[in-house]
Amino acid sequence: SAVISQKPSRDICQRGTSLTIQCQVDSQVTMMFWYRQQPGQSLTLIATANQGSEATYESGFVIDKFPISRPNLTFSTLTVSNMSPEDSSIYLCSGGQGVTTGELFFGEGSRLTVL
Amino acid sequence: GNSVTQMEGPVTLSEEAFLTINCTYTATGYPSLFWYVQYPGEGLQLLLKATKADDKGSNKGFEATYRKETTSFHLEKGSVQVSDSAVYFCALFGGSGGYQKVTFGIGTKLQVIP
Numbered sequence: 467s468a469v470i471s472q473k474p475s476r477d478i479c480q481r482g483t484s485l486t487i488q489c490q491v492d493s494q495v496t497m498m499f500w501y502r503q504q505p506g507q508s509l510t511l512i513a514t515a516n517q518g519s520e521a522t523y524e525s526g527f528v529i530d531k532f533p534i535s536r537p538n539l540t541f542s543t544l545t546v547s548n549m550s551p552e553d554s555s556i557y558l559c560s561g562g563q564g565v566t567t568g569e570l571f572f573g574e575g576s577r578l579t580v581l
Numbered sequence: 582g583n584s585v586t587q588m589e590g591p592v593t594l595s596e597e598a599f600l601t602i603n604c605t606y607t608a609t610g611y612p613s614l615f616w617y618v619q620y621p622g623e624g625l626q627l628l629l630k631a632t633k634a635d636d637k638g639s640n641k642g643f644e645a646t647y648r649k650e651t652t653s654f655h656l657e658k659g660s661v662q663v664s665d666s667a668v669y670f671c672a673l674f675g676g677s678g679g680y681q682k683v684t685f686g687i688g689t690k691l692q693v694i695p
Contacts, residue, residue: 470624508585509625509670509685524682558625568613568674568683572624 468493470573472559478579479549486545487576489559494539497562499570500532504555512557515542549580583608587671587686594661594693602656602689604645604671612675614638614647614654619668619688628656628669661693 469492479485489498498515513521513534521534536542546553556575562568587604594600606614616628616638629638634649643658654671671686 506687508687511682514682560625568615568672568681569627569630570617570683571626574622574624 468495468561468571470559470561470571472573472576474576475574476577476579478581480581481550483549484545484547485549485578486543487557487559489542489544489573491540491561495561495563496539498536498542499560499562500534500542500544501558501560502555503558503575509558512544515544546578549578551580554578554580583612583673583675583684585671585673585684585686587669587689589687590668590690592689592691594691596663596693596695597660598693600656600658600661600665600691602669602671602691604654604656604686606652606654606671606673608652608673608675608684610675611649612673614645615672615674615683616643616645616654616656617670617672617685619670621667625670661691663693663695666691666693 471490473488500512501509503509511524512527513523515521515534515536517536533545556577558575559573560570562570584607613632615630617625618628619625629640631638631647637646645654645656668688668690670688672683674683
């Protein structure tokens, strides 16, 4: 399976600021996704990153708060905008080949703490 | 919507003990089922999968059987090792209306002590 690199791996941010997380895959992948893992909770899908077009957001997540880019088949970014302490979480990038398997591979995640 | 329920941890076992981590699901149709594992300091990785009823997924000594009648996919291992200490996530892939996604359980932390 492909290897995903995320950066930053962790950061401490001030309320009201924005942070962009980068996700690089070492090979081309069909699908890329962004998940959030809040303390003591499961992974929640934020959106599907679509190459060359707007991301597909899950219920409860909006583009203004979590703008996503995917300029090619190996790279994507997630921005967490106007952060508040409630955004403190681990953000995970994942990839998958095809739309019918459900098999995903993940980066190590980016742990954000908002003060 | 789809959901996955798994036992909350942490689970602490002695080396060579038998492991069971329970997982049940709610889904429309016939989802595929997975167990993912996250070792300390690493990203989640697929451990095993089953795509239809009565399938048994297995890997690294772990097994899980897709039980449609009980909507379960319990993870088992006969003899755990210290290196199995990790967080285990049960997940399903399914959906409706032509849109499918992966839904995860809360994760169960396993600690194996020598």
